[in-house]
Structures are given as structure tokens and as C-alpha cells.
Amino acid sequence: MAQGKNKSGAGQRTAIVVAATGILWICANLAGEFMGLSVRIRTLFDLIALVAFGFALYMTFNLWRARQHDKDDG
DSSP states (O other): OHHHHHHHHHHHHHHHHHHHHHHHHHHHHHHHHHHTOOHHHHHHHHHHHHHHHHHHHHHHHHHHHHHHHHHHHO
């Protein structure tokens, strides 16, 4: 039962990373436009968001592998 809770927690953390990244990315773009930041700085926000979404994909892949491993064990 403890392993199921760990996986559930991992899934929730992944969802939080995806949601927080999306919200912060939108806010950063709006703030950059409002404050008149250069395109270079706004592109930096985009790259940071890309890294965070890539990390969320990595977390999802690890969760999927762990569940596949448990399914094989029976």
C-alpha cells in the first residue's frame, strides 16, 4: 500500500509541475510584455519553461516505467 501512495504522490507532483510551469510561463510572458522587457529576456522565460516541461516529461516517463515494472511483477 505504501508503494501505491508513493506513486500517487509522484503523479500529483508531476501534475503540479506541469500546472505551475504553465501558469508561471503565461505570467512571465504577460509581465515581460507589460514591463517592456526585451525579446531576449522573454525568450529566456520560454527556455526555462521548456526545461521545466522536459523535466515533467522525465518524471512522467519514470512513473510509467515504475508502474510497468510493478505490473510485470504481478
